[in-house]
Amino acid sequence: MDPITLTQMIMAAVLGALIYTIIGIAPGTDETAVLAPVTLVLVLTGVDPVVILTFFIASIVAKKLTDSVPVAVAGIPGGVMAAPMVEHALVLKKHGRSDLGIRKMASGSVIGTLISVPVSLFLANLLTQFSEVIKEYADPLFFIGAVILALMSRNRWIALASIVPLALLIQGLRHLYWGVGVVPEETNVFISFFLGITIGPVILTLFELLIKDKRDTMERHSHKEIAINKNDRVKEMPNPFKILSRQELGMSSVSSLIGSVIFIMSPVGITILLGELFTRHIKDPVKRASLAISSMDGLTNAAYISGTLIPLIALGIPLSPVAIGPANALFNAPPVFTLDHNMHHILSTTDYIWATIIGAIAALAITYFVIVKYSQQICAFVFKKIPHEAMLGLFFGLVLLLAYMDAGWINIGGVLLIGIVAGVLHRWGVNYGVQFMVLYAAPWIITKLIG
Amino acid sequence: MLDGQGHKSGQIQENSADNIEIWEDFVRIKDLVVALVICSITTLGAYFIAPNEPPKPLFFGLVGALVGFAISSFVIHPKRKLIVNDEKGEK
Structure with missing residues (x-):
């Protein structure tokens, strides 16, 4: 590793940690929506892959550390993955202990990171020997993945029923673009469709705003009231091993381990399941809640890191909900990365280890320290200064840009169409995992349909 | 948007109930349109004035x-009302 690359990696890690410390706090920021576009742009601008991986690891660690902060301070999740923790965090808040909540959650995250990095590297090495077999069946595996994720979701029948129509829409647009000649034949438009699915719910709502009757019947609100507790600043340097009790340390380690091993399943689902399972026997509400949030935070962190690293190192195809969502650009960002030529093929094991260690340490050092000390000030700043409209505008701008770059003006219409359909499906309970798997499986599904 | 609803002192007019919910947070339709227009123009504008040599x-x-x-953050006020409780007394 030469000093120049090393310096770039450290800078990327610091940058990722700082950016996602702020973004992580903003309410409603979906992990895929905030991580995927930025990583995509970095990949497309031709940044060194090992630097991008460092940036990505720092970003997910920072994002996972901070998205629990607004949960503890205000009871609103800073991201989808933090949603299961709200209930427990509110218990602590009610007892006037949100400061405790933040320290427990952040410490749980630290444990999750520390456990998942070695476990992922180990599991990835185990899995490598099967990678040739798995790769051979990649196309049907995405389809099977879509079916499994559909069956595991709450609205399984609608999710199952939507697989073929969505595949038809995706392939239909691609064939149209080939037919009118805006993209060369056999070039699969991918990035902008991916983003269209991601911001589908927003696009659908934007279209509904154009319907007068709908607009008039929409529920109107004054302002979102957010109550935050003022608490004393922590003076000493926070140490996760002192903050967590022995039981919390043990439980968050176990849940992190489980989160790493079952990287292929939906992190949110496992979090809810294990969080309830581990804490059911505890009566004292404060103790129960602290144990729940520390082990849940450990688990989400671990699921994120292993869900990214294991498929990346062992397979090179995005076969986990995290890999196919937020980490997608590391696998597939044509023309820079394709499924036959991506980080998996470019980076060595040493690269993975360095990128992960530098990214995780930078994010833990900066973000852990900052949020344990200044959580309340950061929340107040973000809530007061960053309007939700600006966040939506930013994502919308990026989607327009990437849509135009993929296939010209016509594709802006195409992405809006995908957004409307994906938004409706999302509202009906078809989760992102299913839709992304269909996006990958679409060409295979169509060839099988026509026999 | 620029209606300056006394946000400095933290007071907000109670009768301004014209915000809708998108993605877990409140927005005002007018402000949302402004943000979308601003971001679309700056993003595509910058893309088209760039020198035509990838990845510029x-x-x-x-x-x-x-x-x-x-710019949007500067001209639009968040639709959130912050209430700071003193936690010490409750411990």
């Missing part, structure tokens, strides 16, 4: 998006 257009576009974000 993409990079310009990204910077344009961030500029749009900054």
